[in-house]
Amino acid sequence: MKILERVFGSYDGKKVIEYTLTNESGMSVSCLNYGCVITKIIVPDRNGILENVVLGFDKFEDYLEFSPYFGAVVGRVAGRIKGASFELDGEQYRLAANESPNHLHGGNQGFNSVIWETEMIERKDLVGLRFFYRSHDGEEGYPGNLDTTVTYLLSNTNELSITYEAMTDQKTVVNLTNHSYFNLSGEGKRVCSEHILQLKSDRFLELGQDLLPTGRIIPAEYTPFDFNQGRLLQSGMKSDHPQNVLVGNGYDHPLLFTQEGENSIMLSEKESGRSLLVTTDQPCVVLYTGNKLEGPFSISGVPAKNYLGVCLETQGFPDAIHHPDFPTVILNPEEVYYSTTKYRFSNKIGV
Secondary structure (H helix, E strand, O other): OEEEEEEEEEEOOEEEEEEEEEOOOOOEEEEEOEOOOEEEEEEEOOOOOEEEOEOOOOOHHHHHHHOOOOOOEEOOEOOEEHHHEEEEOOEEEEOOOOEOOEEEOOOOOOHHHOEOEEEEEEOOOEEEEEEEEEEOOOHHHOOOOEEEEEEEEEEOOOEEEEEEEEEEOOOEEOEOEEOOEEOOOOOOOOOHHHOEEEEOEEEEEEEOOOOOEEEEEEEOOOOOOOOOOOEEOHHHHOOOOHHHHHOOOOOEEEEEEOOOOOEEEEEEEOOOOEEEEEEEOOOEEEEEOOOOOOOOOEEOOEEOOOOOOEEEEEEOOOOHHHOOOOOOOEEOOOOOEEEEEEEEEEOOOOO
16 A cells, blocks of 8 residues: 655645555545545446546646535535524624625635645555644634544545544534545546435435525435435436426435434446445435536546536535524534544445
8 A cells, every 4th residue: 555645736835735545456546735635536447447436637727717626625614504604602603605695615715725734644454644724713704713634544445434523712613524526437438317326315405596405304205315225316317306406407405314323325337337335424415416517627638517426425414503403513612523434436336
């Protein structure tokens, strides 16, 4: 197992380094100290052909100009916060309205667009990186100095684990996730309409016209949001269900796990033979099928187009600070925010 590093660009007067973690079976994960961005995940298909299964750019400048959060850690709070404001203990906090009038994925300079301190981890059976960032009190409008550590570990079982830890010196809000866009066809050869998704989820959050949760929790049974037995993603892309149409013909919804504790998600693509098993301790996954990916840019030589990637954003409920009945995202000074999501790849469907 090994770690390689190279200069990928520069930002704010600092070097942007790309690290590549490689295990003994040939799987590799490349990521940046900028936004903890995962640029590539190379895994074999059923014929042993190694290909990239996440969307990313070959040039750093493209991340600055075009990236819809490709591969990044987003925070302090993932998703949208209504009105770009919230109240804690009677005090109102105004956030950056970077998706006016709302706040999205941490603001104008969220965790996805800062340089993180980096430490390499090399052990006998795994390699990894530990990223550290201090978000200062008032940054993007959030209260408290927040110390965040994100750890990527790659094992010889083709598993990438991401662990998030955070501590604050003042009451604040935290909800972290990774925003990778997966495409198991490899190198973006096909859109994700033929990907099959399966997870135990019996409810999802209804979205309003502003794409924020209305507060209503909708039963998934008998809708395109029922993935318990596995479902092609194209069923939501072609659906006339008002919630699918609302987000641009597809999915951009929090799916709520049926059980508390650790839950799993299976994504697979029959033609390549690849599958991805995601396990998480978070209460929901935001499923986004790249409904608005079309744009004037290419992704490693592939023209950007809708449905080219699918996000599985394991996290707390979006906009939870405005919904007291949602699980809280408030972090107190005496507490530690801690969460782990693991991604295991296979070239045999269902393994």
